[in-house]
Amino acid sequence: MYRVFLSWRFLRRRRTNLIGVFGIFLAVGALILILSIMTGFLEETRRSARGSLSDLILKVPPSEGARRPSDPGPILAAIRADPRVEGASAHLGWMCILTRQDARSIGILTDSQFGEIAGIKLTGVDAIEEQSSTEFLESLDRAGRDKDGKIESPRVRVADLANPFAAPPEYDASVGRPRASVVVGEKVMAYHQLRRGSFITLMTAVPDSTSDTGWSAKKREFVVAGTFRSGENELDLERVYIDREQLARFLAGASEDDPVPSDAILFSEVLVKLKDYAGEAELVREELGASLYKAGLIDESCSLRTWEEFRGTLLGAIENERVLMGIMLSLILVVAGFTIFAILSMMVTEKRRDIGILTALGATPNGVLALFLLIGFWDALIGAISGAVIGTWMAIKIDPFERWLSETFGVQIFNRDVYLFDSIPSVVTPLAVGLIVLGAFVCTLVFAAIPAWRAARLDPVEALRND
Amino acid sequence: MTSAPNVVLKARGIRKVFKTGDTELEILHGVDLDLVAGERLALMGPSGAGKSTLLHVLGLLERPTEGTVDVDGRDAWSLTTLERAALRNRHLGFVFQFYHLVAELDAVENVMLPAMIAQSSSEFRRSKAAHLKKARDLLASFGLSERMKHRPTQLSGGERQRVALARALFLDPPLLIADEPTGNLDRDTGEKVLELLFRAQAERSLSLLLVTHDERLAERCGRVLRMEAGRIVGGKLEPTAIAR
Numbered sequence: 001m002y003r004v005f006l007s008w009r010f011l012r013r014r015r016t017n018l019i020g021v022f023g024i025f026l027a028v029g030a031l032i033l034i035l036s037i038m039t040g041f042l043e044e045t046r047r048s049a050r051g052s053l054s055d056l057i058l059k060v061p062p063s064e065g066a067r068r069p070s071d072p073g074p075i076l077a078a079i080r081a082d083p084r085v086e087g088a089s090a091h092l093g094w095m096c097i098l099t100r101q102d103a104r105s106i107g108i109l110t111d112s113q114f115g116e117i118a119g120i121k122l123t124g125v126d127a128i129e130e131q132s133s134t135e136f137l138e139s140l141d142r143a144g145r146d147k148d149g150k151i152e153s154p155r156v157r158v159a160d161l162a163n164p165f166a167a168p169p170e171y172d173a174s175v176g177r178p179r180a181s182v183v184v185g186e187k188v189m190a191y192h193q194l195r196r197g198s199f200i201t202l203m204t205a206v207p208d209s210t211s212d213t214g215w216s217a218k219k220r221e222f223v224v225a226g227t228f229r230s231g232e233n234e235l236d237l238e239r240v241y242i243d244r245e246q247l248a249r250f251l252a253g254a255s256e257d258d259p260v261p262s263d264a265i266l267f268s269e270v271l272v273k274l275k276d277y278a279g280e281a282e283l284v285r286e287e288l289g290a291s292l293y294k295a296g297l298i299d300e301s302c303s304l305r306t307w308e309e310f311r312g313t314l315l316g317a318i319e320n321e322r323v324l325m326g327i328m329l330s331l332i333l334v335v336a337g338f339t340i341f342a343i344l345s346m347m348v349t350e351k352r353r354d355i356g357i358l359t360a361l362g363a364t365p366n367g368v369l370a371l372f373l374l375i376g377f378w379d380a381l382i383g384a385i386s387g388a389v390i391g392t393w394m395a396i397k398i399d400p401f402e403r404w405l406s407e408t409f410g411v412q413i414f415n416r417d418v419y420l421f422d423s424i425p426s427v428v429t430p431l432a433v434g435l436i437v438l439g440a441f442v443c444t445l446v447f448a449a450i451p452a453w454r455a456a457r458l459d460p461v462e463a464l465r466n467d
Numbered sequence: 468m469t470s471a472p473n474v475v476l477k478a479r480g481i482r483k484v485f486k487t488g489d490t491e492l493e494i495l496h497g498v499d500l501d502l503v504a505g506e507r508l509a510l511m512g513p514s515g516a517g518k519s520t521l522l523h524v525l526g527l528l529e530r531p532t533e534g535t536v537d538v539d540g541r542d543a544w545s546l547t548t549l550e551r552a553a554l555r556n557r558h559l560g561f562v563f564q565f566y567h568l569v570a571e572l573d574a575v576e577n578v579m580l581p582a583m584i585a586q587s588s589s590e591f592r593r594s595k596a597a598h599l600k601k602a603r604d605l606l607a608s609f610g611l612s613e614r615m616k617h618r619p620t621q622l623s624g625g626e627r628q629r630v631a632l633a634r635a636l637f638l639d640p641p642l643l644i645a646d647e648p649t650g651n652l653d654r655d656t657g658e659k660v661l662e663l664l665f666r667a668q669a670e671r672s673l674s675l676l677l678v679t680h681d682e683r684l685a686e687r688c689g690r691v692l693r694m695e696a697g698r699i700v701g702g703k704l705e706p707t708a709i710a711r
Contacts, residue, residue, distance in 0.1 A: 001591040002583035006569070013571040357567040360528060361634075362556025362584045364549055461523045464563065 002358070003367055007374035010347065017379060020343050023336030024383025024440050025390070031329045031436045032391030032428070037398065038322040039432070040425030045318055047231075053307040054089075054133040054271035056285055058292075060302050062265045068299050072267040075297045076129075079272055082291075084284050086275045087132025090267035092124035092244050094251060096204040100192055120188065120240050122202060124247030124267075127164050133273040135230075136241075140164055142229040143186055155196050156189055158226030165243040168225045170197025180246040180256045181225035187237035189227040198224045202240075206251045206265075220250050281306050333440055337447035340379050344372055344451035348458075355455055356463025369456035376448025377441075384440040392428050399423040474537075475558075475641050475674045476502040476525060481534035483520050483697075494520045496697045497534070504641060505672040507665075509685035512694035518678045519646065521694070525676065526644045527555050538642070556585050560635030560673075562664070564647040566627040568619040568634075575615050578602040578633045585638065605633040609663055625656035629663060636667055642674045649684070661687075 011017045058075070060068070069075065072090035079088040099117040130136040140161050144153035151157065158164045165181045167173070182202075184194060194200065201221050208216035222242070230236055242250075244267065245260050252264035260266070274284055289304040298304075308315060348355070355368055363371075394401060402413050402424055414424050483495040494517045502508055512518050523529035525536055527543050536543045539558050543551055568577045579602050583591055591598070606615055609629040619627055628648065635643055648664060649657030661684065668675045677688060685691045693701035 001586050001588045002580065004588060005583060009571045353567060354569050357569070360526065360555065360561045361581050362552045364552045461529045464567065
């Protein structure tokens, strides 16, 4: 009886114990809040990273000497024949330089401060088949919408979602020869102050065996048909979509209306969407890769990877950051535990006489040990439970809380333009909350055990002489 | 080893040696002592004679280097820690010179502390009303009716010692051990406390082992033993029939 009663009484009557309770409260609350936000970031990033990719990505680097087919048709047919595959599409990717200028001035290349030129990833896709394997259509539809989903900028959106590479209504064919259309990332659009119907110039280099350098430059003007929003910052800042055959013509030096030359590079990767990614991804990847290789459709230079492997560095970095943050913040728990240790050590010294009298009245050393351990337990109970409640509440309400802080102090804490999230992503995992609370208990009890053990070993006679 | 039925405390051949590095200091040199039920025994002697050490050994707080201490017919130092703690709780009541009350508890709670230690939470809850009544009655009989909810810092020295006496008596132990119970009080207050102590001892037929420097106080006990240099050098070694 006395252990519970006295430990609670000692806790209540000694204000210094509140420091320990507050320390645990702070540590648990901060850990839950930060880890929830980091988990939210991770999940949001996974979602957006997946949105731009399909489940499996087959990389087929263009190679002159390769004996595999240069047309993606046979590969797409073989992949689509697999009953576990929902859809597949071919991409042709090429690095380009984008400028709004005509690019006749050498200044745009020599001036490092010149802001109207940018390296972009030009991606050739087949608009129809793309919808079967990626969120291309969704990313087109997201463009120009506000956070509530209402269209607020219709003039940046593609006019016809079913035919995104059609000339935009603003395009006036009379101004020059026909131009192919491109769909640019939302950030590209904003950064270069483009709108639907704007002209951009793309420049790049292609292999050319007839040239002394082995390369020849290509430059062509395109019309902007609209924009897309993938939700992935990097993608929206660097990617420009174009019809795959138009890209093949551009790289081969053929006019927009000419047939695609037979020696043109037609694709560089194939994106595959599976019916059951979670359950079959690894198996399908292995079997599909083996069957394509066996059929002579791909060779050793090709690679077939899951989207998670493809974005492994990014996802790994965020996960790593989350773990690192967890470990670093766990140090707060250790500090809180050390505070408990210091407070209890002080209490044991102050309570030597009480320990002596308790022993004289019949308390055992184990009873004294339990008494001081219980003080640590109450510290942990109050601190961890209140920290868990407040931390969870703050993690759930982080967005209005952040807005209130920003408005109150006039400082933007979370820049929504940088992260492209309309709200701070926060995911509270009950298991994580449970583990943090358990960790707080273990940490506190371990630190409380040392002074408690010292109290239990006190010689009662020495303790009673303490006057 | 068994004791005579009316002997509540029996010590034989108590030696206590303290070691400091290579140096050994023998504080008690084979002390024998008997205390029968209802007897008052005063232990006197100069400072350093070994009175307090003997008291701690007899109070089961300090293990003797040699010798036996029988309490309630049991060799206390051969018992387990748990059994010895229970023996201290049920059979011995302590009154110290410096009261030793727990500062965070009020007077009633301090008095009930032995029962809290003796019982589990559920047992104590079941008998809490009875404990409260007993504690309040005890304090009231010691003139502390108005001080029940006061904490030690809100009490005078005499009041604190009366609370300590009530605590020592709460579980009706057969043996009361008092170490200079008036040593920290003025003459009048000390006298009042002694009156209460002797009255309670007489009413309950307790055995009282009292350590004191005060000759007048010792004279009020039925038997006086004098110690010097760790030995009993004077007084009547045999127990006296109930002396009041």
